[in-house]
Structure formats: C-alpha cells, structure tokens
Amino acid sequence: MQILDRRLNPRGKNLENRQRFLRRAKALVQQAVRDSSQARDISDILQGGEISIPAGGVDEPRFRHGPGGVRDDVLPGNRKFAEGDLIPRSGEGGGSSQNGGKGDDEDEFRFVLSREEFLDLFLDDLELPDLAKRRLAEVEHEGVRRAGYAVSGSPVNIAVTRTTRLAMARRIALRRPNPQTIELLEGKIAECEDQEGRAALRTEIAALEAKMRRIPYIDPIDIRYRRFENVPKPAAQAIMFCLMDVSGSMSEHMKDLAKGFYMLLYIFLTRRYRHVEIVFIRHTDEAEEVDEETFFHSRATGGTVVSSALEAMRSIVALRYRPEDWNIYAAQASDGDNAHGDGETTARLLRNDVLPITQYFAYLEVGEANEREDRAVSRSSLWGVYERLCAEGLPLSMRKVSTRGEIFPVFRDLFQRRHGKERPVL
Amino acid sequence: MTAHAIKRLYQGADWDFSTLQSVHDACEEIALSELGLDLYPNQIEVITAEQMIDVYSSVGMPLFYKHWSFGKHFTQHEALYRKGLRGLAYEIVINSSPCMSYLMEENTATMQALVIAHATFGHNHFFKNNYLFKLWTDAEGILEYLNFAKGYVAQCEERYGQAVVERTLDSAHALMSHGVYRYPGKKKLELRWEEKRERERRAHDERNFNDLWRTVPAGPGKSVSELSAERRRALLGLPQENILYFLEKSAPRLLPWQRELLRIVRHVAQYFYPQEQTKVMNEGTATYVHYYIMTRLHERGGISDGDFLEFLQSHTNAVFQPTYDDPRFSGFNPYALGFAMMRDIERIVTDPDDEDRQWFPDIAGGKDPMVVLRNIWANYRDESFISQYLSPRLMRRMRMFQLHDDPALAEGVRVEAIHNERGYRRIRRELARRYDVGWIDPNIEVVDVDLVGDRRLILHHHVLNGRLLSEADAKRVLQHLADLWGYDVLLREIGPSDAVLKEHACSPRGTALVPGITGRRNIV
Numbered sequence: 001m002q003i004l005d006r007r008l009n010p011r012g013k014n015l016e017n018r019q020r021f022l023r024r025a026k027a028l029v030q031q032a033v034r035d036s037s038q039a040r041d042i043s044d045i046l047q048g049g050e051i052s053i054p055a056g057g058v059d060e061p062r063f064r065h066g067p068g069g070v071r072d073d074v075l076p077g078n079r080k081f082a083e084g085d086l087i088p089r090s091g092e093g094g095g096s097s098q099n100g101g102k103g104d105d106e107d108e109f110r111f112v113l114s115r116e117e118f119l120d121l122f123l124d125d126l127e128l129p130d131l132a133k134r135r136l137a138e139v140e141h142e143g144v145r146r147a148g149y150a151v152s153g154s155p156v157n158i159a160v161t162r163t164t165r166l167a168m169a170r171r172i173a174l175r176r177p178n179p180q181t182i183e184l185l186e187g188k189i190a191e192c193e194d195q196e197g198r199a200a201l202r203t204e205i206a207a208l209e210a211k212m213r214r215i216p217y218i219d220p221i222d223i224r225y226r227r228f229e230n231v232p233k234p235a236a237q238a239i240m241f242c243l244m245d246v247s248g249s250m251s252e253h254m255k256d257l258a259k260g261f262y263m264l265l266y267i268f269l270t271r272r273y274r275h276v277e278i279v280f281i282r283h284t285d286e287a288e289e290v291d292e293e294t295f296f297h298s299r300a301t302g303g304t305v306v307s308s309a310l311e312a313m314r315s316i317v318a319l320r321y322r323p324e325d326w327n328i329y330a331a332q333a334s335d336g337d338n339a340h341g342d343g344e345t346t347a348r349l350l351r352n353d354v355l356p357i358t359q360y361f362a363y364l365e366v367g368e369a370n371e372r373e374d375r376a377v378s379r380s381s382l383w384g385v386y387e388r389l390c391a392e393g394l395p396l397s398m399r400k401v402s403t404r405g406e407i408f409p410v411f412r413d414l415f416q417r418r419h420g421k422e423r424p425v426l
Numbered sequence: 427m428t429a430h431a432i433k434r435l436y437q438g439a440d441w442d443f444s445t446l447q448s449v450h451d452a453c454e455e456i457a458l459s460e461l462g463l464d465l466y467p468n469q470i471e472v473i474t475a476e477q478m479i480d481v482y483s484s485v486g487m488p489l490f491y492k493h494w495s496f497g498k499h500f501t502q503h504e505a506l507y508r509k510g511l512r513g514l515a516y517e518i519v520i521n522s523s524p525c526m527s528y529l530m531e532e533n534t535a536t537m538q539a540l541v542i543a544h545a546t547f548g549h550n551h552f553f554k555n556n557y558l559f560k561l562w563t564d565a566e567g568i569l570e571y572l573n574f575a576k577g578y579v580a581q582c583e584e585r586y587g588q589a590v591v592e593r594t595l596d597s598a599h600a601l602m603s604h605g606v607y608r609y610p611g612k613k614k615l616e617l618r619w620e621e622k623r624e625r626e627r628r629a630h631d632e633r634n635f636n637d638l639w640r641t642v643p644a645g646p647g648k649s650v651s652e653l654s655a656e657r658r659r660a661l662l663g664l665p666q667e668n669i670l671y672f673l674e675k676s677a678p679r680l681l682p683w684q685r686e687l688l689r690i691v692r693h694v695a696q697y698f699y700p701q702e703q704t705k706v707m708n709e710g711t712a713t714y715v716h717y718y719i720m721t722r723l724h725e726r727g728g729i730s731d732g733d734f735l736e737f738l739q740s741h742t743n744a745v746f747q748p749t750y751d752d753p754r755f756s757g758f759n760p761y762a763l764g765f766a767m768m769r770d771i772e773r774i775v776t777d778p779d780d781e782d783r784q785w786f787p788d789i790a791g792g793k794d795p796m797v798v799l800r801n802i803w804a805n806y807r808d809e810s811f812i813s814q815y816l817s818p819r820l821m822r823r824m825r826m827f828q829l830h831d832d833p834a835l836a837e838g839v840r841v842e843a844i845h846n847e848r849g850y851r852r853i854r855r856e857l858a859r860r861y862d863v864g865w866i867d868p869n870i871e872v873v874d875v876d877l878v879g880d881r882r883l884i885l886h887h888h889v890l891n892g893r894l895l896s897e898a899d900a901k902r903v904l905q906h907l908a909d910l911w912g913y914d915v916l917l918r919e920i921g922p923s924d925a926v927l928k929e930h931a932c933s934p935r936g937t938a939l940v941p942g943i944t945g946r947r948n949i950v
Contacts, residue, residue: 001454001468002524003446006477007531013480017497020592024494050505060495061600061902063868069893071831072842074857076758077749078827081841083849087829088838111501 021058022117028053033113033121034408051118052110123268144228153225167222176215177208238276238327240269241313242295245334247284247304254366258333259296260407261364265331266292268415279316283309285339289316306338306382307345314353323357330354331414333364336380343385350386355394362414367402431727439534446470446529449539452728453547456719462796463551463715466525466565470546473528479503481518481528488520489572491579491690493595519545521553521701523565536733540740543719548712555804556707558700562607568697574621575690582683594684597906598670598691603867605670605692606699620693624686631682659874667871669885669907670695678881679912688910703863706808710764714772714799717741717765747824758860763824767811770820771799781818813858821845821853828853833892868895870917881913889921894928904932 022029032051081087113121149159185205192198242262246255269276280295281287284302287309313330321328338346355361363386383398390396399410435452436445450470457463473481481488483500490496520526527545529538553559564571583591598605659665666672673680674688701708720741724734747762748754771789774782775798778790789798802811822845830842843849843856859865869888876882885907887895900917908915912934919928 001447001450001470003443003450003470003472005443006471006473006528009473009477011474011476011480013477014483014497014500016492017483017494018500019497020492020494021497021501058494058498059902060596061899061906062603063870063887063903064896064899065868065893066896066899068833069889070833070891071829071893072856072859073829073831074758074826074853074860075750075755075829076747076824076826077751077755078825078844079749081827081844083841083844083846085841086835086838087841110505112505 241330243332287312441535543716548715713765714768808861
C-alpha cells in the first residue's frame with residue numbers, strides 16, 4: 001500500500017479544457033454576458049458571475065429514447081395504491097405524455113465566469129474611436145522581458161537548470177569519473193583476494209580520483225545567467241472628460257442612470273487603456289472639477305447651465321492637456337434641461353472650442369422611466385442644440401436612455417469598434 | 427467472533443499520513459481475515475477539492491486527452507460546487523492496478539476511514555473479482571493506454587490542426603454509447619499492446635510505400651454488384667451493433683489517424699461499459715464492506731463512540747432512499763438498494779424465515795454469508811442480481827410498486843403490481859429490467875451499405891414498446907455519423923413485424939472532417 005500526497009501537484013489540469021470550451025462557445029457566451037449584464041448592477045458586473053447559455057451550441061448528443069411509448073416503472077414508497085388502480089396523468093387533461101418533453105433539448109447550461117473572463121467578454125469589441133495622436137516621445141518602461149542567457153550577470157540571476165545542463169554535458173564529454181564507479185572499485189578491493197589485484201585497483205582509483213579533481217563538477221565556464229532587457233513601449237495618451245449634470249432637475253432615477261453610464265465608462269477605460277486619464281466635472285449652474293469619489297457618491301443641487309461645464313473643460317485642456325499631444329474625449333450626461341438662453345452659448349462653445357479639439361464627444365440624455373416615447377418626440381432644449389451640431393458632421397454622438405436596461409446597449413453602441421461609419425473626419 | 431481489542435486509531439477529526447496508514451492496516455486486517463476479500467494493491471492519493479473537480483470532469487480518470495467537453499463539465503461542476511449546491515464525492519476510485527483511490531483533504535479522520543473502507547476495499551474487491559470487469563477491462567493496462575491516447579491526440583492536433591481533431595472526437599463521442607461490444611467472444615483488449623500496434627502499423631505503411639502503385643492503371647475491377655446482398659453484408663460483418671468499430675474498419679473516407687481516434691474512444695467506452703451495468707452492485711458491495719469494517723473497528727475499540735456516530739450519519743445519508751412522492755426523489759439510489767440487498771442476503775443466509783427458504787432454497791440457512799456474497803459479487807451484474815436476489819421482504823420494506831403507462835389507455839397510468847404475493851415476481855422482473863443495458867440503451871445496428879452504389883449507410887433501431895428515439899438528439903447524432911461515414915446515412919426505426927415507424931436521414935456536412943487531401947484506399 002502506498003499513500004501519496006498529490007495536493008502539491010500542479011493545479012488547473014483542466015484549465016486548457018476550460019479554455020477550449022469557452023473558445024468554442026464564445027459567441028454564445030458573449031451574448032449571454034450581454035444579456036446578463038443588463039439585468040445586473042454595475043458593481044455586480046465587476047464580480048464576474050454566473051451566466052447561462054443555451055445548451056444547443058455545446059451539446060453532446062447521444063442516441064436516447066424520446067418520450068412516448070409504453071413505459072413501466074418501479075417506484076418505492078407505495079402508501080395507498082392497490083393493484084389495478086388508475087392514476088390520472090398529471091398535466092393538461094387528456095394530453096398524453098408524447099408532447100410532454102418537447103423542450104427537453106433546450107436545456108440551459110449554467111456556469112460561472114471569473115471577473116476577468118466576464119469583463120473581457122463584456123468589453124470585447126469596444127474601443128475609443130480615432131485614437132490618432134500618438135506622441136512617441138512619451139515612452140514607458142514596460143518593465144523587463146526575458147531575453148535568453150548571458151555568460152555574465154548578477155548571482156541572483158543564475159539559470160540553474162541551464163548551468164547544470166551545461167556542466168553535465170561537459171562532464172560527460174571530458175569523461176569525468178562518477179563517484180559510483182569509484183565506490184564500485186572500492187567494493188571490489190574489499191572482495192579482492194590477492195595482493196596484486198588490490199594494488200592495481202588502488203592505482204586505478206587514485207587515477208580516477210585525480211581525474212575527478214582535474215575536471216570540476218561545475219566550472220565557471222558552465223555558468224549561465226538569465227538575461228533581461230528593458231522594453232520601451234510607446235503609448236498613445238488620451239484624456240476622457242466626464243461631464244455630469246447634477247442639477248435639481250435631475251431626478252434620483254436619472255442620476256442613477258448617468259452614474260451607471262460613467263461607472264461603465266470608467267471600467268472600460270481603466271481596463272482597456274493604460275494611458276487614459278479621466279477628469280470628472282460636475283455642474284449645476286456652475287461647474288467644478290471633482291475627484292472620483294465625489295463624482296460618484298456625493299450630492300449637489302442647483303440650476304443648470306451646461307456651458308459652464310464646457311467652459312471648465314476648455315480651461316482644463318488649456319491648462320494641462322495640449323491638444324497636439326493628447327487624444328481628447330468627452331462624455332456628457334444630462335437630462336437635457338438647460339437655462340434659458342444658454343443654448344446658444346453652449347452651441348458656440350462646442351462648435352468653436354470643444355469639438356475641434358476632441359476626437360469624440362458622446363452625449364447621453366437620461367429620461368424618466370415612464371416617459372419613453374413622448375420624450376423622444378418632445379425634444380429637450382439641449383437635444384435640439386446637439387442635433388444641429390451633429391447634422392453639421394461634427395464628431396458628436398448622442399443617445400437617449402430612460403431605463404437601466406438600456407444603458408448597456410447604448411454604451412456598446414457609443415463605443416463599438418466601427419469602420420468609417422459615423423466616424424468624424426478630421 | 428473473536429473481538430480482540432485494538433488501539434484507538436485516531437483522536438478527533440485531524441489526521442495525518444501515519445493515521446491513514448494505520449487505518450488502512452486495521453481495515454485490511456478485517457477485510458482479509460473476516461471478509462476474505464481479494465484485492466489489487468492499493469494506492470491512496472490525497473488531493474484537494476479543486477483536483478477532485480479535475481478528476482470528476484475527465485470521466486474520473488487521472489489522465490485523459492484534451493477536449494472541450496471536459497472543460498464544459500469542469501465548468502459546470504465548479505459552478506455547482508462554488509455555490510454550495512453540490513458537495514463533492516468523498517472519494518473517487520479507479521479500476522486500475524494498483525487500485526487508485528482519491529481522498530479529499532477536507533475529510534475528517536472518520537470520513538477518511540469510511541472512504542478507505544469503502545473505496546480501497548469495497549470497490550477494489552469488486553473491480554478485481556466481478557466477471558464483467560474481468561471480461562472487458564484491463565486494469566493493468568488502462569493508465570498506460572490513456573497516456574498513449576493523450577499523447578496520440580496531442581500529436582494529431584499538432585499535425586492536422588486542433589479543429590479537425592476536435593470535430594472527429596465530437597463525432598466519436600456522440601456514438602460512444604454505441605461503440606462497445608456487448609457480448610463476449612471478442613478477445614479481451616490488451617491495452618498495453620495498443621500503442622505498439624499503432625506504431626508498427628505506421629512503420630509498415632511507410633516501409634511498403636511505393637509511389638509506383640499510384641501509376642498502375644486500375645484494371646476492370648471485379649463486378650461487385652454480382653455479390654449477393656447476403657455475401658456483401660457478411661464481408662462487412664453486418665449487421666454490426668458496434669457502430670464505432672464498423673466506422674473504424676469500413677468508413678471509406680476516414681484517414682488512418684481518424685480511425686485511430688475512433689479506436690481510442692471505443693476502447694474508453696468499453697472500459698466504462700461494466701461500470702454502467704454494475705452501479706447497484708458496485709456501490710452495494712462497497713457500502714456493505716465499509717459498514718461491516720467500520721462496525722467491527724468500533725466494536726474493537728479502534729473508533730470512539732462519537733466518531734462512530736459521525737460515521738453513522740454519513741452512512742445513513744448515503745443510503746437514504748426518498749419515496750416516489752418526495753421532492754428529492756430521483757429514482758432508486760444505488761447505494762440504498764445495493765446496501766439493502768446485501769444486508770438482506772446476509773440475513774437470508776444466517777437467519778432465514780419460511781418465506782426465505784421458499785424463495786431462496788439454495789442460500790437460505792447456509793453457513794457463511796461471506797461465501798454467498800463473494801460468489802454474488804463475482805458472478806452477477808445489476809440486472810441478474812436483482813432478478814435473482816431481490817426478496818419479497820425487501821420489496822415490502824421499500825414498498826415497491828409498478829406503474830404501467832400506456833398512451834392508449836386514456837384514463838391514466840395503471841398500477842400494475844404492488845408488494846403482495848401476486849406482485850413480487852412482476853416487480854422484481856420489471857425492476858431488474860431498469861438495469862438492463864439492452865433495455866435502457868436504444869438497440870441500434872448498422873444493417874446495410876451499398877458500397878458500389880450511393881454508399882448510403884443504413885441503420886435500424888429496433889423499437890421496443892413503441893419507444894422511439896428522441897428526435898432532436900437522433901438528428902444531431904446522425905449528423906456526426908454522416909460526417910464520419912462521408913456519405914448519406916439513413917436510420918429506420920423498426921417496430922414489431924418489421925414495420926418502419928419513422929425514418930431519419932442525414933447527409934454529411936461537406937468536408938467537416940477532411941483536413942487536406944483524402945488519399946485512402948478503396949475498401950471494396
């Protein structure tokens with residue numbers, strides 16, 4: 001009998017099988033991820049989680065009996081039946097069991113995706129459009145990369161396997177005697193009867209030992225070091241402005257939607273791009289730059305002057321982000337109300353100052369849950385202004401959401417990887 | 427019984443490797459001297475929960491080739507386990523020599539003792555002695571063979587691309603349940619020679635390759651059409667119920683390596699074939715053995731009272747049989763039925779009443795229950811075991827009854843028999859049938875193929891009691907079959923008096939399984 005401790009064996013034996021499965025079911029899984037993300041809170045999405053896909057794409061069919069036919073079954077636990085009793089069939093009256101199992105092949109297959117897998121799939125084909133300006137001067141040392149072996153280096157980098165391999169090759173090539181041979185000979189001496197034989201063996205051992213001393217076990221020429229090199233990587237720089245209306249006209253529901261949208265944007269940018277900076281601006285009748293925490297979690301109230309936010313953005317750009325070096329993006333969320341008379345200012349600011357320096361400007365209008373249809377008809381003041389600008393072919397996209405479930409499709413829509421369509425020509 | 431006391435084997439729930447060793451030795455003494463078991467050498471491996479899920483998903487084998495479907499099962503098990511919907515088995519045991527048992531590290535000392543008694547003695551004895559396992563499986567060779575299979579599949583993927591290998595395996599897996607020999611007569615597979623065989627065959631092909639043969643003009647071939655249909659079928663070995671075997675030998679468009687893949691899948695299916703047929707007996711045997719050993723250990727002082735209660739709780743959970751109207755009911759629990767029958771047989775041998783003497787004259791009142799049980803363990807499978815040894819008393823105790831569902835009877839389902847004098851034999855026969863593979867698996871065989879004509883492959887499903895195939899599944903399996911065969915496939919469902927009840931036809935999906943050129947000799 002043998003007891004083996006396998007606990008330290010490499011784990012993840014099935015990792016490859018799991019990846020094969022995900023690859024195979026990719027389209028289905030992606031769809032499922034999108035469907036499931038609509039039903040969930042954004043903070044939930046960050047946790048990854050369970051999804052289910054129709055078993056159809058990844059089924060393993062077998063020949064088996066379908067429903068119908070004469071069946072007998074033996075069951076335990078009879079309490080009241082006597083031979084010959086008739087038990088009415090359950091289910092719709094008179095319907096035989098033949099149409100009972102119609103849906104049996106539409107089983108759902110449920111499983112859990114890790115957070116990483118989930119987000120990767122969710123954000124799969126999204127990108128910041130038109131990431132054009134790449135300033136190569138700004139380089140970043142991506143850390144180090146293995147680059148073969150070297151004969152010199154720091155002792156911590158000794159490549160042990162490589163070194164011992166070379167040493168072994170050298171020992172074999174130079175025929176270094178191994179200790180076992182000597183032991184063997186010593187054993188022979190002990191057994192050997194006659195004096196002469198013993199002496200011969202002794203000299204042989206002495207010769208071998210001398211040779212062993214001449215040829216070292218590990219020679220400095222065997223030693224190899226792992227070589228590393230630094231890999232500079234050019235990076236494109238981008239800055240995203242998040243402009244949110246927090247005025248009194250925004251109801252809790254609307255703020256929720258807007259925050260959901262920004263949360264998603266935030267996840268997307270931080271996961272996908274290493275060099276995106278994010279500036280949070282919230283505005284009522286005046287705008288202020290705030291930090292992430294305040295932006296997402298604190299409250300404010302007041303009137304609405306949209307141009308104030310654009311003005312703030314313009315000054316921040318002028319101060320910190322030279323448009324020649326930075327790809328500038330902006331995402332604005334608002335209920336569409338604006339102070340009377342501010343519409344013209346907003347339009348002018350956008351046309352003359354903001355849009356020329358941005359690669360892409362996304363506008364999200366949030367509405368009440370119950371006013372879906374008529375909202376689209378009775379346009380808000382801001383919507384009208386933006387629509388005019390959009391018609392001029394400026395790099396501006398606008399969408400409207402009124403329920404939580406719409407955020408995800410709209411978000412995807414705004415940041416879908418696109419080819420030419422709606423892409424601003426600069 | 428001579429109950430000489432033994433030292434307490436462990437204290438509390440903690441265990442270490444020396445505990446396992448001493449528990450194993452104590453169990454072994456009882457297993458050999460009192461139960462008279464005959465065992466493969468044991469190998470106990472301690473693993474983590476994650477490794478347990480790993481073993482789970484590759485059909486319970488320690489090593490297996492790579493395929494997405496195992497990933498699917500892994501993903502599923504993991505999801506259930508993570509959410510706490512399902513616990514893991516306490517152990518998995520592999521029919522190999524040495525007999526490998528996996529123990530989870532989370533188990534308490536009592537659980538490890540239970541598992542050792544259950545797996546390393548109960549299952550081990552059953553694997554080594556049951557005639558089905560002796561007939562169909564090669565415990566010495568299986569691990570080596572799986573290693574070869576794993577390497578071979580990986581090598582194929584390297585040479586011909588992962589996609590086409592995966593598709594071939596998909597198709598082969600779909601036919602796995604129809605890739606076994608059900609009747610003895612074929613010689614037992616010597617798995618260890620398989621690798622050598624495949625190597626030699628390839629070497630032979632390479633040695634004898636001569637490009638000249640390609641240029642030899644084909645003469646006017648023998649007019650095969652003259653062969654009678656009878657003769658043609660005989661040449662192809664038809665009818666053939668082992669569909670995978672038939673495809674491996676006769677499918678005209680498969681490449682040699684694809685045939686080898688079919689062969690691998692077929693061998694694996696054959697290896698697992700006995701396990702499906704002996705679930706009740708296998709678990710019954712193991713449960714009986716662990717119950718006996720644990721009880722004896724307790725009697726002799728090896729296990730404290732508290733630990734014995736812990737054992738009893740796990741044991742009763744395992745042998746719990748919900749009744750038919752219980753929401754937890756999902757058929758007979760093989761542990762419950764098997765264990766109850768083994769105990770019942772022990773009772774019939776040692777303490778029979780008149781009814782037992784009448785029903786089981788050959789074993790009632792025998793001397794040693796172990797002789798009887800060992801004989802049963804060696805020579806029966808579930809179906810024959812139940813049809814011979816399910817006693818009226820047990821039927822009464824489990825309150826069994828038989829339902830007869832005939833769609834022609836509009837009023838409802840009839841209670842055909844209950845646990846009374848008139849019903850015993852009928853219930854027993856019907857229950858035994860539930861475990862008869864010939865009854866559970868659809869009876870499908872390859873009956874004909876016109877190799878000089880359109881090469882359409884014809885299969886028959888012999889329908890029993892009007893139970894047709896599940897349409898959607900049949901379609902999908904046929905698609906796989908057609909892909910492997912390379913030409914059209916037709917499946918007829920044949921009812922009583924040879925009436926064709928239904929037909930399924932399928933054409934291959936273009937070049938689904940063709941990696942490159944097909945240069946295969948014609949088999950006519």
